[in-house]
Amino acid sequence: MAVNHPGFSISLLGSEPQGADRSFQYLLIRILTGTAKIHKGGTSFKQDIDYSEISMPTQALSPKKAVNKFLADFGINKTLKHILTHTVLINRTFFKDITYEYVNYFTQRHKGCDTAAFVFLYRILERVLYSVPLIYTTTQTDYYNTFKDLKDILKEEKDGEFGLYNKLIDQGRLIDRAKLDVTYQIDFSSSNDSASFFKVTNGKFKHFDSIDQANAEFTIKFKHVSGLLRTLRNRFFHTRTGDGQLNIKPDDILDPDEYFSYVNPVLCSYLSQIVLHIISHKLK
Structure with a gap:
């Protein structure tokens, strides 16, 4: 069909x-x-x-x-x-x-245009950021307790809809908590630019579960992947001179398509799990 x-x-x-x-x-x-x-x-x-x-x-x-x-x-x-x-x-x-x-x-x-592909992954993330809190509230049977839950979540430091989304995910509101600690591997070892790929990734994101510099490899928990996606988007696509941020410079990643080809599968897996859980919650 x-x-x-x-x-x-x-x-x-x-x-x-x-x-x-x-x-x-x-x-x-x-x-x-x-x-x-x-x-x-x-x-x-x-x-x-x-x-x-x-x-x-x-x-x-x-x-x-x-x-x-x-x-x-x-x-x-x-x-x-x-x-x-x-x-x-x-x-x-x-x-x-x-x-x-x-x-x-x-x-x-x-x-093979993985830099462009990365853009669409971030667009998916932005679309689901607001939907997860909505799904949580609409699937609860006690609106008073729902209000209390959301109020308690919002008491913590605020980071807009991204912060609320992460708190709901971390509390197992959408995905079982056991899955949050499942790990992915990002392995740059097969690239001729593995050292530079490792350096720029290690320099921009600090929430990896383990780091292996000799093999240019990172292990990252499921629950931290959204942070990696957001960090790479901010540091790669924001390049304003003098803004005080440690943005990724053109000579940090000589071949962006190759770099994102190693990262995108993990980001896509994470987002797909979120999207499929959103669909399943509405069907249960």
Whole structure:
């Protein structure tokens, strides 16, 4: 089945029930479980990485089995027909925008334009920052306790919507706390510029779980990935002279596309987990 939208189309591998083409939540599930093919601007490619798993394996299951596994893993005890019926109109613009961002991310990454791909990852982060607190409040059955929870969270030092988002994530409001300490590896060792990539990364971000300078490798916990994404965005794209910030200079990273090619998969995995949990919370 081909799903056409302005500027791109998505081929859903395998047969689909009626209405599958109208639910952006379902399209995101298919894209992020690695069971869809993207067509954009004369470029066609299969997105076959399963981002419903933090380990990011290549999808080996059929589309039907992959979707069923996602539903089971994320605690969604609903039929596909129910899901399609109840997601067509729910926050349609929000999930449409997220779908467009992912299509652009995967297209740029397929082209090897990872600096551009990084931009779309940050755009996804900005879109979900406000939605997580809203999801928390709308899924609670006791609004008085909800108000108290939000008030207690806001008592701490304020950092805008990013601070509130991180506090809700850290408290297990969206994702199980056990998953927050799962670690990713960022390994620059195969690059000819591994030393400079390591130096600039280590100099701009201080919340890695472990650092291995000899192998130009970092380990980072799931819960700290959003901070890395935000830091790289601020230090790489903000270059105003004299602003007092230690921004990334042109000679710090000679090949930005190569640098972000090592970082983007981890950032994408993190964001995909957040997006899939947002979808699942509304379906449970």
